[in-house]
Amino acid sequence: AKALGYADDPVRLGVETFMREYYLHARAIHRMSARLIARCQEGLARRGAAGRRVRRAALADGLVAYEGRLHLAEPGALLKDPARILRVFWHAQQLGIELGVDLERAVEDAAPTLAADAWRASPALRHLFLAILRPWGRVATTLRRMHDTGVLGAYLPEFGALTCLVQYDHYHRYSVDQHSLLAVETLEGLAPGQGAYADELVEILAEVERPELLMLGILLHDIGKAEGHGHAEKGVPLIKAVTRRLNLDPDDAALVEFLVEHHLLLSHVAERRDLDDPKTVERLARVVRFPAWLTMLYLLTCADIRAVGPGVWNAWRAALLRELYVRTRTRLAGRSPKPPRRAAVAHRIVQALADPTYRPAAEAHLARVSDRYVRSTSPQRMAAHVRLIERLRDEPVATELFHYPDLGTSDFVVVTRDTPGLFALIAGTLAAHQVNVLSAQIETRADGIAVDTFHVNDPRGDAIDDESRWERLTGDLRRTLAGEVSMEALLTARPPRAPAAPLPKPVARARVTVDNSVSDSRTVVEVKAPDRVGLLYRVTRALAEAGCDIATAKIATDLDQAFDAFYVTDRARRKIEAPAAVAALRHAVAAALDGVDELDARPV
Template sequence: MTSTDVTAEAEDSGPSGYAAARLRLLTEGARSGPPRRAALAELTDDWLAGLFTAGAEGLRGVSLVAVGGYGRGELSPRSDLDLLLLHDGGDAARIAALADRIWYPVWDLGLALDHSVRTPAEARKTAGEDLKVQLGLLDARHIAGDLGLTAGLRTAVLADWRNQAPKRLPELQELCTERAERQGELQYLLEPDLKEARGGLRDATALRAVAASWLADAPREGLDDARRRLLDVRDALHLATGRATDRLALQEQDQVAAELGLLDADTLLRQVYEAARVISYASDVTWREVGRVLRSRAVRPRLRSMLGGGKPTAERSPLAEGVVEQDGEVVLARAARPDRDPVLPLRAAAAAAQAGLPLSLHAVRRMAAGVRPLPTPWPAEAREQLVTLLGSGHPTVEVWEALEAEGLITRLIPDWERVRCRPQRNAVHIWTVDRHLIETAVRASEFTRRVSRPDLLLVAALLHDIGKGWPGDHSVAGEIIARDVASRIGFDRDDVAVLATLVRHHLLLVETATRRDLEDPATVRSVAEAVGSQGTLELLHALTEADALATGPAAWSSWRGSLVADLVKRVSAVLSGGELEDPEAAAPTAEQERLAIEAIATGSPVLSLRAQTEVPSEEASGEPEPLGVELLIAVPDQPGVLPAVSGVLAVHRLTVRTAELRALQLPDGVEGSVLLLDWRVAAEYGSLPQAARLRADLVRALDGTLDIASRLAERDAAYPRRRGVVAPPPRVSVHPAASRLATVIEVRAQDAPGLLFRIGRALEDAGVRVRSAHVSTLGANAVDAFYVTGPEGAPLPGTEAAAVARKLEETLRG
């Protein structure tokens, strides 16, 4: 039966005919989705128009208007009918009688009705007082009567909305925020409200209202499809339950999935989550644009008066190579070339997350359209930027979602597609699989001071449940995937093995601690054998807690934490042979020896800069990988070398990736003592300074004529560093058994310009001698070990070492 046949049946038989035609339309299996909704709206229009015409004979200046969801033609089987009887203020008795002639037949059929009778002036006045009424009128659609009256109201309401947009849009955003706080996020709920939850149909309608204001517009791509999908699910839900409900309850999901011809309830939920994610992301981008436009409108007149009427230019502050901040967003620099810079998406994402700023939609789309794939294995910079992004705390979530919205995540990690929007039908889990993985990384970023390899912790957090997209034990499948992903990312063979172990055994500690007898030696021995090393145990302990905390409030407790800590302590005793060993003095290379002899001869620092590359591993193929620039410095042994060198590098905006400082054994016949610094550095942005400038500043720093602390303070005051991440506090610890020749002080802290300078100066002020230093930057985390002695060259007494560590930690916290 066609829609024309259905309409004819309804017209021929009055209300009972409409009811029969409506039932036939809704039970006709071949008709679903937008065609059925359009047909239902058309059928209802014709029926109501007939009621109006019969009651309005001889009455002028009256029209029947559909508003809200009915105005948009989005009638689900049990939807309300939102109607406005519009009149010009004529015969009140005739208008009241007409209203009764329309409302009562609707009620008699058991249909929900939201109705009003108003003049255009009354409608506009009510809209001005009630935002929800105004939103409904934005979708006003003529059904019957005086078309000019309806058109006039539509024109006036739209004009009012656009004129009042600077005031009404913040109100609308506040309504959306309050509703999201009450209803939660549709894309993660096991029993979501398709209409009210964040990312649902209400938000889709709000985006239409923003677009109607002409102030801003939502990203269009995928938005209509997402809205249609949620409406289709609501239609099926109404038919399955026979009720006007928007909540997709667990017990009804299988029936709804069957109604839509889907495989199962998980497939249904995944489609719902994907649609909600599109709407949520569009909402984030749109409300950000609304805020930007409103701010610019408020500031522009004042700026124009200050600039003599000229157009103000948005300030652009550099964040990283090819990445700048502009107007509260992270955008690409004008010279950025995504087609020539495959690391750019990760670099931009890491910079945005570290600054706590959103990635602009234009920047993400430009990168998605033009960026080349990363080579396999990834360059070292790409790996470091990924680790920095993952270690940035909660801002990681928004940035990751922006990349994912444009398909960049699955390009970087193809295995992500299987876990994207995958539901977890488990009351303990509050997130989908993919969001849980990101939340675990966010939690793990709080524990980076507890482990010696925060990069491995963060990547393991990202991958620990990656096997949930495959059949069988997700830990077993995940181990295989983790090996492949870690190799592609560019970790070496040993690190790949550690990551695979972490993914395979990420549930081992909590399951053993809560389900096995810890007094049984076999229990502890089996865990020790599975873990294999002290370093892996340390990582697994942090991953276990991060995973549990990211699962939900029911997954972790002080009791579980104490059991896991007890198990870790027992396993650690079995693996107690994993302490740091004494650093071995390596024989100098010819270049190092040449620099050392020149430094002795001249009595001043000598340095060289050269590109550093990494030879591909046996498994990898292709060209050697650039690692940055190697900076070799030979300095006659004297106090203050570490803070002087690190301070000069900070002044020149050089980032230290790795660093070693040690005393160099000179050849026979050469008198004197030389400190050798072998560091890998990279420009924070821009090009590297000339070696001659570095050397000149280093000479001044060592003789005291260059006040590094003041220079750094002046720069920070002039260009305050935007950092949206609340990093965990620094941690300084003493490892008394790590060396027989020196005291090992380990520092774990958030990497920042001047960090190594502050550490070096604090150690100098403490009166200790740095015998050697081993510095590494893993993403946004610095993990530095300093082998220090007293003035006589002996290890520090225990109390003195503890005091030095305590003082250093206080300095870094300050």
């Protein structure tokens, strides 16, 4: 692209402009080739039908259907009455047939007439367009036909601006217009029998009373990308312009605008926030407000992620989103889970251990852990923790693995005496062995025993069930905790990854945020920085050196950027709220990141 004179601009990379122009020309060639093939097929069909009577079905709007295609009976009818253009697609959708070549050409020629303000704002066309979005089964197919003939972009110029728009990265497989259409098709294609996850989504989808509004939100969720980065925010004025032009009912307009503005909300909260912190769901419920809106946002989020490209959607991400959806829906319904009684939990721990002699240990364990741990940990997992704690009598550190192949994840549990920087040492050891950390739950008992659980997978997104690999990792962890090897030496000796395809390296601005509004009991430190080996170790080491205890960590990577959130307290388990302490914490983390040039602190 650079050799051909395509330069970067404030909105997009030169290579993205180059690829868009290429795709536009390739699209035009494809359209001409497809039309030529269709014309030949029609000619062969007419030749084969010579001598026999062809059944013709006359329709309204000057249309006639025969031989599986829709044709125009009145030449020039579309130019005389542009409203008929959308009726063409409505008839084709209802009958489940293709457009004839001559009709398709006539539609393309007439499509620019829909760009007139009067037609875009026509109540009759709005009613017809929403009718096209309403029925289930052929919405995506009809929208693709409208897009290919230029009708969709003429009627909705905000969508037309996405045509062949490219994002140059490893993450997005499709151009923005094709991704949006694929998201509609993904949701429409859900059917029973595709698995437990799909079956549940089908049931949820059946609750949607206005599917046309959901489809409109999915179709237009990425319109802000025409304006460059920060597309969710930039899409807000664009979608408001659409709803005003279509003159949607105020409640309908508010829903569609909500879906576009917040289409990233569920995925960001699920992957970057502590779902066991009560305030997470409380804040989300305040934004969503209505169960019906939550349901549509959940369906849009699932369709959006699944339509990004292969490998982006996985069982782990699906489970996180589902848990967040269920918890928020429960909150909106006015219900809240009852806190478990510790005596009852102790009884269930002993049952899981199948050994009554463990009762004193189970009761002692519950007496020394936090309410949050009791609320968010299953008795079966607590039983495993009790066994690991018993092992500390004979060894300095005890570990155990729990694999979830269907989710593509593993849980790595570490139990040992707490020391400053323990999280960082574990995170560094995992990085040295190419283990990807998705999240972490940290529990330090009143007697100083740490029970740390790391939710992990390999860089390909699979559970790590190679026992020899874990043996090497736990051996290095023991040596690191004992001070026999430094973390820097361990990371330096790390085997190199296979080289990835080169991508442009835009200037990335690392950002450190300290936020005391997210949680009532913990300060949240967020880090956005270019992802690299050992980043998690460096950040968590800086937190430890700043006198912070980490309670929860959420680790997410988007393209080549790391989005990490750490729920922390001081050593006395209090939030860090003094302005001077907040500033010192920000600068401590910033010092661990090379090239940090933007710091941010929200009100504390």
